[in-house]
Amino acid sequence: MLNVVIFGAPGSGKGTQSEKIAKEFELAHISTGDVLRKEMANETELGKTAKGYMEKGQLVPDSLIVDMLAKVLDEKKGSKGVIFDGFPRTTPQAEALKKILNERGTDVSVMLDLQVEEQELITRLLGRGKLSGRSDDNLETIQSRLKVYHTQTTPLIDYYKQEKKYIAVQGMDSIDDIFNRIKETLSTWK
Numbered sequence: 001m002l003n004v005v006i007f008g009a010p011g012s013g014k015g016t017q018s019e020k021i022a023k024e025f026e027l028a029h030i031s032t033g034d035v036l037r038k039e040m041a042n043e044t045e046l047g048k049t050a051k052g053y054m055e056k057g058q059l060v061p062d063s064l065i066v067d068m069l070a071k072v073l074d075e076k077k078g079s080k081g082v083i084f085d086g087f088p089r090t091t092p093q094a095e096a097l098k099k100i101l102n103e104r105g106t107d108v109s110v111m112l113d114l115q116v117e118e119q120e121l122i123t124r125l126l127g128r129g130k131l132s133g134r135s136d137d138n139l140e141t142i143q144s145r146l147k148v149y150h151t152q153t154t155p156l157i158d159y160y161k162q163e164k165k166y167i168a169v170q171g172m173d174s175i176d177d178i179f180n181r182i183k184e185t186l187s188t189w190k
């Protein structure tokens with residue numbers, strides 16, 4: 001199985017590249033952000049709880065996310081592999097992912113770190129906010145998401161380096177150029 005963790009700051013292109021990778025390599029695509037936004041739209045208990053965190057640019061508590069992830073993963077049973085988009089975002093989430101995958105006889109194959117300069121991240125997210133009206137794509141929440149990324153999420157870079165699964169990807173080019181580089185990297189697993 002090819003299990004890819006796509007990693008990067010908010011606005012680095014995780015969702016954009018994940019869709020293309022999932023199609024090219026026939027992988028199931030799990031975006032925890034998308035799952036949470038669906039829960040919010042359906043006004044489930046999880047959605048109502050998540051809303052408060054997401055609108056402040058904070059992370060939803062690990063225990064809720066890990067349970068949600070395990071459930072969604074089992075719905076994708078039988079796929080050739082999975083692209084994890086926006087998960088893990090903390091060290092406990094990475095440890096939980098390892099355990100969940102090991103229990104299912106598999107593991108993370110590779111972690112791709114999309115590297116984009118901070119000003120470009122802000123420009124992209126403000127641009128999306130104007131088009132989509134996503135409630136967390138406003139300057140105040142973006143700044144809080146970036147702070148959370150630097151404090152709670154970047155320790156995962158060392159975690160996956162230690163696991164020997166870390167690959168940095170320059171994320172400042174066009175969407176297609178970035179994708180072509182990722183495709184080349186992942187084709188060694190095909």
Ligand code: B4P
Nearest residue numbers: 010011012013014015016032033054059060086124128175
């Ligand atoms: P997410 O939905 O994961 O949002 P995100 O980190 O902002 O990234 P996203 O995938 O949307 O954007 P992308 O980089 O693709 O999370 C939202 C919230 O949910 C979090 O803040 C948190 O509260 C909660 N959450 C989610 N997962 C969680 C977890 N595991 N634990 C706890 N809480 C969790 O790109 C954005 C924009 O850039 C797009 O408009 C795109 O068109 C543009 N773009 C992409 N590539 C480009 C390129 N090469 N050039 C120019 N523009 C580009």
